[in-house]
Amino acid sequence: MRSSVTIRVNGRTHEVRADPDAPLLYVLRNNLDFKGSRFGCGNGDCGACTVMIDGHAVQSCTTPLWSVLANSGQEILTVEGLAADPIGALVREAFLEEQAAQCGYCINGIIISATALLKRIAQPSQAEILAALDRHLCRCGTHVRILRAIQRAIRLMAQGPLP
Amino acid sequence: MGGAGPSWPFASLRHYDAQPFHHAGWFIGAMSVSMNAPPLPASILTSPRLCQWLSIAPETDRRITMYSGKVELGQGISNALSQIACEELGLEPQQLTLVAGHTAFSPDENYTAGSQSIEVGGAAIRAAAACAHALFARAAARLLGVAEESLRVDRGTFSSPLTAAVTDYWALAGEVDLAQAISPAPLRRRADYRCAGRSLPRADLPAKLSGAAYVHDLVLPGMLHARVLRGGHRACCLARVDTVALQALAGVSAMVHSGQFLAIVGADEEALVRALEQARKMVVWTLPEALPPQREIAEMLPALPCVSSVVHLQGDAAVPLVAHRARYSRPYLAHAAIGPSCAVADPAEGRLTVWSHTQGPHALRAQIAAALGRNMAEVEVIHMAGSGCYGHNGADDVAFDAAFIAQSIAAPVRVQWMREDEMSAAPCGSASLVEIAGGVDADGKICAWDIQIWSHTHIKRPGWGTGINLLGAWAKEPPIAEPPDMDVPLPAGGGQRNAIALYDLPHQQVTYHFIGQSPIRVSALRSLGAYANTFAIESFFDELAAKAAVDPLEFRLRHLADPRARAVILEVARRSGWQLTPPAGSGTGMGIGFGRYKNRSAYCAVVASVRVEEKVHVEKVWAVVDAGCVVNPDGLINQIEGGIIQSLSWTLKEAVTWSETGITSRTWEDYPILGFDEVPEVSVHLVDRIEEPSLGSGEAAAGPTAAAVGNAVAHALGIRARHLPLTAERLTLLINESS
Incomplete structure (x- = not known):
């Protein structure tokens, strides 16, 4: 049944009327109009819906709303909130500089996962990068550029203090 | 150059340039502009007027709009076409708007397929832009009282060393009749390219990497969501369905049941998807003839x-x-795009407007109109970005689904296929x-x-070959027979x-x-x-x-x-x-x-x-x-x-x-x-x-x-x-x- 609940998304508190069992993805897209997280499979297999919750990359299509309520202190970050996140903004910029997209449908989820990785480990190894991308699929074959974009973001981070 | 007849405009800037659609031997000397310019590409022959390719509003912020039938599928074609157009027009990329795949405005260039978008679509944009450039240059020369050969165009402004006065496309908009047929015009020499040939970053990516950008993200006022129930094969028949129980499911506000076509509709997408799981258990499909078992x-x-x-x-x-x-x-x-196919349809005002990531908007428009018995004039297809397109995927089918459901319930509808549909219902x-x-x-x-x-x-695309090639059209009542398969002959x-x-x-x-x-x-x-x-x-x-x-x-x-x-x-x-x-x-x-x-x-x-x-x-x-x-x-x-x-x-x-x-x-x-x-x-x-x-x-x-x-x-x-x-x-x- 629908009820009013409060969640924190992109630094703001939002009251939404939704079923607490609803996957977070639908709440973000349809209740809050954050369309940058995308439906791909509904099974957590492809990563197109990935958002950051308390610094962790999470598949929002398999995350129930009740598990991310504001009163549990959880902060949700979507691609729409990346501009306010120094590392996130830098990762997104690196993807644009490398033109690391074809259709682009999978990219936002990947940007979120890369951001979560670089927040945790500033200089990840290749194995750590691949592990972070383990739950992501890209069908256009943009992988090479995606990996290059993440390397660029790592270099940019290493170059100095973030804005 | 020289010789009889009019000389080339912009002799200093423009020279004959080889084109994919002719043999070099076609050129028989510099006798006239039309004889010096390459023949017109196929798309121009089907959409011959300049206004079908280009519009210039006199009062705008110095922008020109060009129209193309070749749509952005993630392959970066909109950038490449814009670069070609800017090159011939003498514009900066930010001065050009490209409208592709909108059936009300864009020329019919068949499908965006077969690696033809630069060869065919690019050639067309190039020819149209070059013709526009030639016509405006002639008007500019007249206005400025200088020879055309002395003109330069930069950022849409025509200037000449012979005068301090300048003019531009926008000031000259009233001087050139865009309703005229495109005539062959000289093309810029490739060695002189300034805009084409460069790795300009894609103009569509910043939005895609920020938020809403795809047809999947489109929301219309009062829009409902729908999901289609399908058997495992297109020949499946509905053996049993409890329509009363289906409609009573939480999250379902309407149902469309027509022949073998069955869809549920609801305002809340999440509740609808949950209902879909239940609904699938309420439907029994039979396949009249079992498929041959899989083997090598x-x-x-x-x-x-x-x-x-x-x-x-x-x-x-x-x-x-x-x-x-x-x-x-x-x-x-399988095509297996990351985002399952999606479309939005609006039946407002006795019309049917469909937003789709199809490869062939004009073909889809004609097929939807035919399948629904509608007048073509009532149907519009507007291309929007979709998830990866590697050929004839579910884009057209889901567009028909949306159109049929929207028409049936008289409300705007968004249909997104589920992962299983994308893997099993698409060709x-x-x-x-x-x-x-x-x-x-x-x-x-x-x-x-x-x-x-x-x-x-x-190839069995909608609009290719005979009949109607839309999955839902084969299922609905009255059903449209699936046309027989026929393949593309050589040389392609x-x-x-x-x-x-x-x-x-x-x-x-x-x-x-x-x-x-x-x-x-x-x-x-x-x-x-x-x-x-x-x-x-x-x-x-x-x-x-x-x-x-x-x-x-x-x-x-x-x-x-x-x-x-x-x-x-x-x-x-x-x-x-x-x-x-x-x-x-x-x-x-x-x-x-x-x-x-x-x-x-x-x-x-x-x-x-x-x-x-x-x-x-x-x-x-x-x-x-x-x-x-x-x-x-x-x-x-x-x-x-x-x-x-x-x-x-x-x-x-x-x-x-x-x-x-x-x-x-x-x-x-x-x-x-x-x-x-x-x-x-x-x-x-x-x-x-x-x-x-x-x-x-x-x-x-x-x-x-x-x-x-x-x-x-x-x-x-x-x-x-x-x-x-x-x-x-x-x-x-x-x-x-x-x-």
């Missing part, structure tokens, strides 16, 4: 009824010193079996070459695409065994038959080379006079440090694959290095591509990289599976694709030939990549794997059989 493609295809014909014959076969025969196959492949790429028999003479040259292909149609070819080897062979015979019925739905998937045919031809080349005891690279060059073909092969060999050491069977290997897409588009040579352990690890791929004059080098490299990786995924991992009731590979678990941990290093080099016509290249890498990997695996194992995909299971079987 090489066994299955030749056993199916077919129509055989020799589609190409040249020269005579000589008796070879060494003869060889081998069979190769590819399975059915697949056709399976193929290829058999080659050939031989080598005493000089180590091929003297006999006989290739046979068994396949289904590789469907199942026979690239079946004629590009090599200089004294004898070639190509036989096509066309199988009119497929157990699963098939249509166009990136490169069509070229994927299997190139894999087979290039694998067989290596096999013959081994029999002739010649290096496979040398063996190719021995049979190839085309200098551009030789150049890409030699360059990829140089870049990859081509060498077939260690000897075959050591577990690591290198392989080469080459093809010229459709034998008339881009040249592509690929080398792969592999390590075979418990499975095939592709370690590095080098590609060299000659696509003639390159409009956006980085965009082209992106396409080639993507083509390589997608082909690796097909080649190493993918096969659609089915049972007697339909496709069983319905999730990513059943249909694994290449993961990040399996991606090799990829190096793409372009041979830019600016004076040559631009050649279609988006599909060029598929076949050569498969061949390079196949040949590398054969080198690594010392055993030839001829049936795709090259999975660990298949290779293990092969190794066991050979030992």
Whole structure:
């Protein structure tokens, strides 16, 4: 049944009327109009819906709303909130500089996962990068550029203090 | 220049430039502008007026709008077309708006497919922009009282060293009648390009990497969501459905039940998706005729009824010193875009407006109108971005679903297919079996070459061929019969695409065994038959080379006079440090694959290095591509990289599976694709030939990549794997059989 609940998304508190069992993805897209997280499979297999919750990359299509309520202190970050996140903004910029997209449908989820990785480990190894991308699929074959974009973001981070 | 008749405008800026759609010999001297300019491209002949391609509003912020029928599918075409237009018009890219695939405004350029968007769509934009430029320059010269030859255009402003006065497209808008037919106009010389030829970043990406950008994200006032219930196969019938219980499900506000078409509608997408799970249990489907059981493609295809014909014959076969025969196959492949197909339809005001990521908006419009018995004038299709498009996927079908549901319930509707729909309801790429028999003479040259292909149609798009090709239209009441399958004839070819080897062979015979019925739905998937045919031809080349005891690279060059073909092969060999050491069977290997897409588009040579352990690890791929004059080098490299990786995924991992009731590979678990941990290093080099016509290249890498990997695996194992995909299971079987 629908009820009013409060969640924190992109630094703001939002009251939404939704079923607490609803996957977070639908709440973000349809209740809050954050369309940058995308439906791909509904099974957590492809990563197109990935958002950051308390610094962790999470598949929002398999995350129930009740598990991310504001009163549990959880902060949700979507691609729409990346501009306010120094590392996130830098990762997104690196993807644009490398033109690391074809259709682009999978990219936002990947940007979120890369951001979560670089927040945790500033200089990840290749194995750590691949592990972070383990739950992501890209069908256009943009992988090479995606990996290059993440390397660029790592270099940019290493170059100095973030804005 | 000079001579009789009017001289060229902008002699200092513009010169004759070779174009893909004519032979250079067509030009018979500088007699007039029209005789000096190239003939008009095909798209201009069908949409001849300038206003069908371009509009200039006098009071705007110095922008010009151009219209194209070639739509952005993630391949970066909107950038490339804009660059071509800016080049001819003398604009900066930010001054140009491109409206593509809007049936109310954009010209009908058929489908965005077949690697034709630069060759055909680019040529059209170029011709239209050049004509506009010529007309406005003439008007500018009149207004400024100077000779046209003295004019320059920069950022849309015309100036001349002969006067301080300037004018521009916007000031001159009233002076040029855009309703006139486009006439041939001189084109900018490619050596003078300022905008085209540069790797300008894609204008569409910032929005896509920020939030709403796709048709999936479109919201109309009062829009409802819908999901379609389907059986496992398009021929499935609704044996039992409890419509009362369906409509009573939480989240369902309406239902559309018409013949075998069944959809549920609701305002809350999440509740609707949850209801869908329940609804599926309330519906029983039956398939009148069970599908043939899945077995090896090489066994299955030749056993199916077919129509055989020799589609190409040249020269005579000589008796070879060494003869060889081998069979190769590819399975059915899924498009499997990351985002399932989606469309929005609005039935407001007695019209039907459909937003779709279709490849052919005009064709879709006509098919929807015909399928719903509507007047074409009432139907509009507006292209919007979708998830990856590699051919005829579910885009058109879901657009019909949305249109039919919206019309039925008289409300705007968004339909997004579920993952299972995308994997099982959309058409697949056709399976193929290829058999080659050939031989080598005493000089180590091929003297006999006989290739046979068994396949289904590789194209069954809405608007192509006869009848209506929309899944929902076959199901609804009254049903529209599914038209029979028919394939694309050569020279483009469907199942026979690239079946004629590009090599200089004294004898070639190509036989096509066309199988009119497929157990699963098939249509166009990136490169069509070229994927299997190139894999087979290039694998067989290596096999013959081994029999002739010649290096496979040398063996190719021995049979190839085309200098551009030789150049890409030699360059990829140089870049990859081509060498077939260690000897075959050591577990690591290198392989080469080459093809010229459709034998008339881009040249592509690929080398792969592999390590075979418990499975095939592709370690590095080098590609060299000659696509003639390159409009956006980085965009082209992106396409080639993507083509390589997608082909690796097909080649190493993918096969659609089915049972007697339909496709069983319905999730990513059943249909694994290449993961990040399996991606090799990829190096793409372009041979830019600016004076040559631009050649279609988006599909060029598929076949050569498969061949390079196949040949590398054969080198690594010392055993030839001829049936795709090259999975660990298949290779293990092969190794066991050979030992």
